Amino acid sequence: MSLPSDTAVVVITYNSSDVLDACLDSLAGVCAETVVVDNASTDRTSATAGRHLMAGQDLQFIANLTNRGFAGAANDGFRATRSKYVLLLNPDATLLPPADLAPMVHACETYGLASGLLVNDQGKPQYGFFARSLPTPASLAFEALGINRLWPANPANRRYRCLDLRPDLEAFVEQPPGAFLMIRRDVWEALNGLDESFYPVWFEDADFCRRALDHGYKIRFVPSCTARHQGGHSVLRVDESDRGVFWYGSLLRYSAKHFLTLGFWMVCFAVAVGSVGRTVVGCLVVGFRSDSKPGACRKIVRMYTRIIRLASAALVSGKVPDSSHRQQEVSAVEQ
Numbered sequence: 326m327s328l329p330s331d332t333a334v335v336v337i338t339y340n341s342s343d344v345l346d347a348c349l350d351s352l353a354g355v356c357a358e359t360v361v362v363d364n365a366s367t368d369r370t371s372a373t374a375g376r377h378l379m380a381g382q383d384l385q386f387i388a389n390l391t392n393r394g395f396a397g398a399a400n401d402g403f404r405a406t407r408s409k410y411v412l413l414l415n416p417d418a419t420l421l422p423p424a425d426l427a428p429m430v431h432a433c434e435t436y437g438l439a440s441g442l443l444v445n446d447q448g449k450p451q452y453g454f455f456a457r458s459l460p461t462p463a464s465l466a467f468e469a470l471g472i473n474r475l476w477p478a479n480p481a482n483r484r485y486r487c488l489d490l491r492p493d494l495e496a497f498v499e500q501p502p503g504a505f506l507m508i509r510r511d512v513w514e515a516l517n518g519l520d521e522s523f524y525p526v527w528f529e530d531a532d533f534c535r536r537a538l539d540h541g542y543k544i545r546f547v548p549s550c551t552a553r554h555q556g557g558h559s560v561l562r563v564d565e566s567d568r569g570v571f572w573y574g575s576l577l578r579y580s581a582k583h584f585l586t587l588g589f590w591m592v593c594f595a596v597a598v599g600s601v602g603r604t605v606v607g608c609l610v611v612g613f614r615s616d617s618k619p620g621a622c623r624k625i626v627r628m629y630t631r632i633i634r635l636a637s638a639a640l641v642s643g644k645v646p647d648s649s650h651r652q653q654e655v656s657a658v659e660q
Contacts, residue, residue, distance in 0.1 A: 331409045332426055333358035335402030337395060341416035342369040344555060349377045349384065351419040351552075355426060358406045359384035361416075362398040365391050395503070396519035396529040403513055410434070411513070415504040417555035418443065429507045429550045432495075437512045437542030438534070440501030441550035442492055450492035451554055456501045456546055458485050459535050460528075462588030465576055466595035471602065490546075498546045499538065503530030505552050512542055520582075527575035535583060566628035573600075573632045578645045586643070593640040600629040600636070 334356045336348060345361070352359050361374050361384060374386045387401055403411055410430050414420075421444070432439035443451040458464075464485035467473045473482040483489065490496060516536050523529035534544060573596055580592040607625040611617045639645045 330357045332356040332412065332430055333360065333406035333408035333410070334412045334414050335399060335406065336361045336414050336416050337364065337398040337402065338362070338366060338370050338416045339364045339392065340366045340368040340370060342366070342373045344417040345370060345373045346377075347419045348414070348416050349374070349382065351421075351424055352414075353382055355420060355424045356408070356412070358408050360387065360402045360405050361385070362387045362389065362393075362402045362405075364389050364393055364398050392525060394521065394523070394525035394529075396521045396523055399503075399529075400518040400521065403508075403510070403518060409510050410507055411510060412507045413503055413505070414552070415554065418504055418552040421551045421553055426507070426550060428547045432545035432547050433507045433509050436497075436545050437509050438501075438537055438544040439507045439547050440498065440544065441505045441507075441552060442546075442548040443502065443505055443552055443554040443556075445556075446553065448553075451556065452486075454502045454504060454554060454556055455492070456487050456490060456498035457531075458487060459499045459538070460485065460531060460576075460579060460583075462580070462584050462591045465580060465592050469573075469576070469592065469595040469599040471599055493548055495548065496546045498544050500531050500534045501544060501546060503533075504554060504556075506530065508533075512537055512540075515540060523575050523578060525571060527572050528579040529575070532579055532582065566624055566631075569628050570631050570635065574635055574645060577636060577639050581639060581643070581645050589643070590640060593636045596636040597633050597640075600632045604629040 334352055336345070336359070338345060338361055349359070349361075359382070363370050363374075363386070365388075371386065371388060374384065377384060378386070385405060387405060389398065389401065393401065399413055402413075410433050412426065412429070429439040429441055440456065443454045445451050461481070463481045467479065467481050472479060476482070487498065490498070516533065519529050519533050523532060537544065577593065577596065580589045584592065604626055608622040611621045611625065635646065
């Protein structure tokens, strides 16, 4: 096997100029192809990529005129490459030296998909972006109802978040984070890429991994390949109320696509009931805080009202309406 001639890295950006330099620096000489797919940034992301081009780094920059979402931009990146192995890497992630993707490539060749270990600034495993088990109706219902937050050690949450997985040992996993995920090209082609209906972000990686496992491929966690990861770089630029609607919308979309009717209904009901509870708690918290902004409670009510309507419509129709998914340009493109 020839390295790095068989390997490409696709970096999906949105207003990522403050983190892109470090990411691209860590990729120099690591792979045959580096592709940056930008989802209509309004900052200096294109100028940052241009500096690396002017400095002689071999990379391709794709400037989307609109925000294509994470899945759409990832598919753009795959189509722009020729390599057999393609690594999806977030712009706020940097490969740690020695930056050698060979162990992931070897695992990807054997099993179809591979992931590495994400660590924080202190070099500790980033458990918030750790591999998870595939979502089940119970795990998503517990998540929507807030049970996982109140009782994080419950059996459903322990299995869902793989709390017993050791970060120093190779293992087969079901749902690694899309922030550091390598996919063999024939797997991407067999599955027709990532599902772009998960827009702008969330659950598209879980959906892809589930479809890959259903097709008989496996996913190998390779902790010897490590990247430092900030986490939530682009997502946090989205207005909080929109962010909530997008997350719940993608959660419901995944449930509609992969769960039987009873499981889907359970998740819809949990989202609606949980949203009522979160509205009450959120407004109470706002009321007791002296630094709360004017209208904060109304904003909370509006957000969860949108989510309840989304869940109710899904429960009645059996499918998830587009809602606000494509009614406006949004800035979330990263997991």
